[in-house]
Amino acid sequence: MMAFLDSNYLITNETGLRIFAEIRNLPVVDPHNHANVKEIAENTNYADAWQLFAATDHYVWEMLRKRNVPENLITGDAAPKEKFLAMAKIFPELAGNPVYEWIHLDLKNYFGITEQLCGESGERIWNEVNAKLATDAYRPQQLLTGPLNVEVMSSTDDLIDTLEYHKQVNEAVGRVLVRPTWRPDKAMKIFAPGWRDYIHQVEERFGMKIESFDDMLEAMTRSHAFFAENGCRASDHGLEYPVYADCAFGNVNETFRKALAGKDLTQSEIDCYMGTFLAEAAALNAETGWVTQLHIGAVRDVRYSLYESLGPDVGGDVSNHLLDFTPNLVRFLNRFDGRLKVVLYCMDAIHQMTLATLTRAFGATVSLGSAWWLNDTPIGMRRQLEYIGSIDVLSNFAGMVSDSRKLLSYGSRFEMFRRVLSDVLGGMVERGQMPEQIAMELAARMAYSGVKSFWNL
Structure with missing residues (x-):
């Protein structure tokens, strides 16, 4: 197993x-x-975890809509942290869809985060990802040519x-x-x-x-x-x-x-x-x-x-x-x-x-x-x-x-x-x-x- x-x-x-x-x-x-x-x-530098993981990804948007997340928390004017935490809250419900695996793979491989994204872990993961995104190693060119x-x-x-x-x-x-x-x-x-x-x-x-x-x-x-x-x-x-x-x-x-x-x-x-x-x-x-x-x-x-x-x-x-x-x-x-x-x-x-x-x-x-x-x-x-x-x-x-x-x-x-x-x-x-x-x-x-x-x- x-x-x-x-x-x-x-x-x-x-x-x-x-x-x-x-x-x-x-x-x-x-x-x-x-x-x-x-x-x-x-x-x-990327502004935050929402920008990196979901702000441009219509695959993610569709899954959030399927779990009744309001559009304001997907493509609307809600704050990025609100959007990320709304995604985290329903994320266990996406298991079986590749979006669930892709984002967890990225968290594990590029941020060293093995904790599963959910309502309880959302804020911790938000803070940990954002802290690393503020460093030079996580700028776009450094990510592409590095990890x-x-x-x-x-x-x-x-x-x-x-x-x-x-x-x-x-x-x-x-x-x-x-x-x-x-x-x-x-x-x-x-x-x-x-x-x-x-x-x-x-x-x-x-x-x-x-x-x-x-x-x-x-x-x-x-x-x-x-x-x-x-x-x-x-x-x-x-x-x-x-x-x-x-x-x-x-x-x-x-x-x-x-x-x-x-x-x-x-x-x-x-x-x-x-x-x-x-x-x-x-x-x-x-x-x-x-x-x-x-x-x-x-x-x-x-x-x-x-x-x-x-x-x-x-x-x-x-x-x-x-x-x-x-x-x-x-x-x-x-x-x-x-x-x-x-x-x-x-x-x-x-x-x-x-x-x-x-x-x-x-x-x-x-x-x-x-x-x-x-x-x-x-x-x-x-x-x-x-x-x-x-x-x-x-x-x-x-x-x-x-x-x-x-x-x-x-x-x-x-x-x-x-x-x-x-x-x-x-x-x-x-x-x-x-x-x-x-x-x-x-x-x-x-x-x-x-x-x-x-x-x-």
């Missing part, structure tokens, strides 16, 4: 423990996250971003720690309410008039080149469903002008524009050797009260297993077959079956991304690894990503992944499916060396 978060945590076999011992201290390579690069560049052991990370950045904070971070630490990732979603999502205002921001950023998709493509090309000059290695695109990527430019220009005029678009016009935009972005990536990430299947902002009061990205998104990924993805992958690296992520576990077969069919340049969002759990990661190991090739796995806005995720989420990976491979060794030395090499490749190579990091 294991004790809570003991040395055997998530690992059920002796071979898995040996594998984990070999990979647990490998540097972290995180090709996709939502880090606040300005925060890292400024490198000021978190991050070798390189790729943030997520808008098409019009000027990337000055990336340069500041890298100069401060004396190496390339943070690379940008080109995410042009705001320009692509022509249906979004703020799309026209955003196009005006693109005009200002590049000093040009944008009156057609041809003009938009020129701005995209300039932005892409600027990101390349600043060390970018990948783009990222969020899609509820794959869109048709082979529309005629004349139709797309007509749709673009119609949207600029504030006229309503049909769904087919929206899909045509977005598909063409994605294809042109991918063509730029093919020229520079960037990886193209497709995050597919998030149905956004389904809880209207949350969206109306707080806006997007606050915990109101869901998955839909009925979305049909195959036809348009097949068209897209064939269009760039053999000349574009692609990573496919899905939000619903059922779609992993489809994506695993697609990555198998399209060879070494197309890979399945790590278990994403609602699958980013011990059970989700285990199921994915076991399935792709039998359908595709584990050696081609694109690697773990934190997908996080929270700095400590580089510790807890990567440890969770490496433990699950070790347990899965160790189990295969003990069932006679592979030699232990091969499993050791495979684990190191999936956790570190293969990731660096695939993403050109």
